[in-house]
Structures are given as structure tokens and as C-alpha cells.
Amino acid sequence: MKRHILAGCSLAFALASPAWAQETQTEKEAARDVLAKMAALETAIDVPALVRAMTAPDAARDGVAARARALMDAELLALSDDLCTHPEIGYKEARSVETLAAVLRAHQFDVKIGAAGFDTAFVARYRQNNGAPNLGVIVEYDALRGTTGAFHGDQHCAQGPVGIAAAIAVAEYLTKNKLPGSVTVFGTPAEELLEPSAKTVMHEAHVFDGMDVIVRSHASTQTSRPAPGFGTCCLNIDGVKYTFSGAPAHQMTAWNGRNALTAVIHLFDNIDAVRSNMRPEARIQGIITEGGAAPNVVPDRTQADFYIRYPDEVYLRQVREWA
Numbered sequence: 060m061k062r063h064i065l066a067g068c069s070l071a072f073a074l075a076s077p078a079w080a081q082e083t084q085t086e087k088e089a090a091r092d093v094l095a096k097m098a099a100l101e102t103a104i105d106v107p108a109l110v111r112a113m114t115a116p117d118a119a120r121d122g123v124a125a126r127a128r129a130l131m132d133a134e135l136l137a138l139s140d141d142l143c144t145h146p147e148i149g150y151k152e153a154r155s156v157e158t159l160a161a162v163l164r165a166h167q168f169d170v171k172i173g174a175a176g177f178d179t180a181f182v183a184r185y186r187q188n189n190g191a192p193n194l195g196v197i198v199e200y201d202a203l204r205g206t207t208g209a210f211h212g213d214q215h216c217a218q219g220p221v222g223i224a225a226a227i228a229v230a231e232y233l234t235k236n237k238l239p240g241s242v243t244v245f246g247t248p249a250e251e252l253l254e255p256s257a258k259t260v261m262h263e264a265h266v267f268d269g270m271d272v273i274v275r276s277h278a279s280t281q282t283s284r285p286a287p288g289f290g291t292c293c294l295n296i297d298g299v300k301y302t303f304s305g306a307p308a309h310q311m312t313a314w315n316g317r318n319a320l321t322a323v324i325h326l327f328d329n330i331d332a333v334r335s336n337m338r339p340e341a342r343i344q345g346i347i348t349e350g351g352a353a354p355n356v357v358p359d360r361t362q363a364d365f366y367i368r369y370p371d372e373v374y375l376r377q378v379r380e381w382a
């Protein structure tokens with residue numbers, strides 16, 4: 060069996076209650092280094108003071124938020140519906156990108172489609188950008204892969220419109236008040252595919268250079284308001300590909316072969332068997348991408364793709380070792 064880890068994404072800080080994933084002393088001990096790093100960062104940038112400043116009454120901020128909401132109501136909710144009903148999977152989001160780019164151009168952004176070698180990445184800079192500080196807004200727009208076609212099941216069709224509403228509202232505010240600052244919207248393709256990781260490639264190609272802060276929104280199915288401070292907002296993901304090798308034989312003389320399909324079926328059964336020993340936040344799901352070529356041939360090669368998710372990378376590593 061060959062096990063190949065495709066990628067590990069570790070987007071794991073945002074406004075949420077700190078480190079809820081570690082409840083027992085053993086877990087806290089295992090995650091000690093990660094928690095210490097988060098605590099140091101939280102102290103270094105004085106999160107409580109930031110929260111106090113950002114949540115105090117502020118008419119200007121409320122005005123920007125009201126403008127973003129007005130943009131959503133006037134045109135961007137309709138844009139979201141349009142993207143939802145025209146789903147495109149990762150790296151094929153040409154129509155979605157053209158649609159988002161047209162809206163950005165209409166709101167005074169220069170849009171360059173294509174970045175870091177990806178045809179469906181884009182960079183949109185506000186025409187009246189005025190130096191630092193530089194705000195970057197990341198938007199995603201790819202749909203999920205279904206057996207009968209693409210579909211939007213992870214709210215990515217809303218993500219562009221929400222990000223664009225925020226970008227326009229902040230950019231207009233800076234211009235109207237003659238304040239220094241710049242707003243750039245980054246279109247990042249294929250969030251639902253692990254390899255290649257588009258944002259990593261774009262980062263390594265210096266697409267995000269110059270940004271002081273980069274934000275991204277992602278809708279979820281529940282309304283919540285987490286406590287301020289660093290915590291775990293997102294599940295870390297390991298994409299793992301399992302390949303089994305056997306030996307082919309005709310079905311009538313199957314004893315001359317070695318059945319790789321049996322192995323992949325055991326993999327699924329064994330993972331199910333250890334699920335009850337895992338913490339409930341773990342998500343392990345896989346598909347068989349290769350199951351053999353013909354029913355009269357003993358399959359000599361099978362393959363399964365799994366996504367293994369857990370909030371913190373320490374426990375995720377343990378889960379992956381069990382799987």
C-alpha cells in the first residue's frame with residue numbers, strides 16, 4: 060500500500076474561543092507548542108485592546124457596513140444567485156470570473172484575469188488606490204464536483220459578492236475621505252481541490268506581496284458570534300491518496316492473482332471500525348477512484364482518495380496515523 064499525503068492546509072486562526080479542541084491534559088500537552096505560539100501572538104498584538112477599539116461605537120465603520128449591505132441588497136445578492144445557478148468546478152471557473160470581474164470593473168476596479176499561471180485567478184485593484192495600508196480581500200468561486208455535474212454546496216457562490224461588497228465599501232470610504240490606503244481583491248480558484256493548492260502557488264509567485272492585511276469571508280450554515288481571541292475556526296485538512304497493488308488474473312483462475320479491490324474495501328471497513336475511538340470533530344470521508352478494469356479480471360490496482368479533517372493539526376496527525 061502506498062500512502063501519499065497531497066497537502067496539508069492549516070488555516071487555523073480566527074475569532075473563536077481559544078483552543079476548544081484540547082480538553083484533556085494529554086491533548087493540551089500534545090498541543091503545547093501550538094498553544095504557546097498562539098498565546099504569544101495574541102499577547103504581541105494585544106488582542107483585547109484591538110477588540111475594544113474595533114467594537115466601540117464608530118459611525119464611520121457603521122457607515123461602511125451600511126454601504127456594504129446596500130450593495131448586497133441592490134445588486135450583489137442577485138450576483139450570488141447567478142453564480143449559484145451557474146456552478147463551475149476548480150480551474151474551470153471562467154464564467155464566474157468574468158461575471159465577478161465585470162462587477163468589479165463597474166465599481167472602479169482594474170481587473171487582471173490570470174495570475175501565477177492560473178487562468179481563473181484574478182487580481183483587481185481599486186483605481187484610486189492611495190498607498191499603504193494595503194487591504195487584500197480573497198474571494199473563492201469554485202463549485203463542488205458531483206457525479207451529475209458541478210453544484211454549489213459550500214456557499215462559494217456567495218463568497219465573491221460578500222468580499223466585493225466589503226472591498227467596494229472600504230475603497231469608497233477611503234476615497235471619499237481622502238485617506239491613505241488601498242484595496243485589492245484576489246480571485247483564488249479551486250478551493251475545493253487540494254492539489255495544486257492555488258493560494259500556496261499564488262503566494263509563492265508573490266501575487267499577495269505588499270498586502271498588510273488579507274481577509275476572506277466564508278459563509279456557514281449557522282449564525283454564530285464567537286468570543287474574541289485566537290482559536291480554531293477551520294478544520295485542517297489532509298488529502299490522502301491510498302494506492303493498492305495486486306496481481307491480475309482471469310476471474311476463472313482468480314487464485315493466480317492478488318485482489319487489490321479487497322484491500323481497498325478493507326481500508327474503508329477498518330476506518331469505519333476506528334471511528335468510534337476518535338473525537339467527534341474528526342471528519343474522514345473517501346471515495347474509490349480506481350476499483351479495477353473489468354469484472355472478469357482480478358483488480359491489480361486500486362486507489363482511494365480521502366479527506367481527513369480535524370480542527371487542530373496535533374490531533375489531526377494522530378487521526379491520520381490511525382487511518
Ligand SMILES: [Zn+2]
Nearest residue numbers: 213215250277
Ligand atoms: Zn469553502
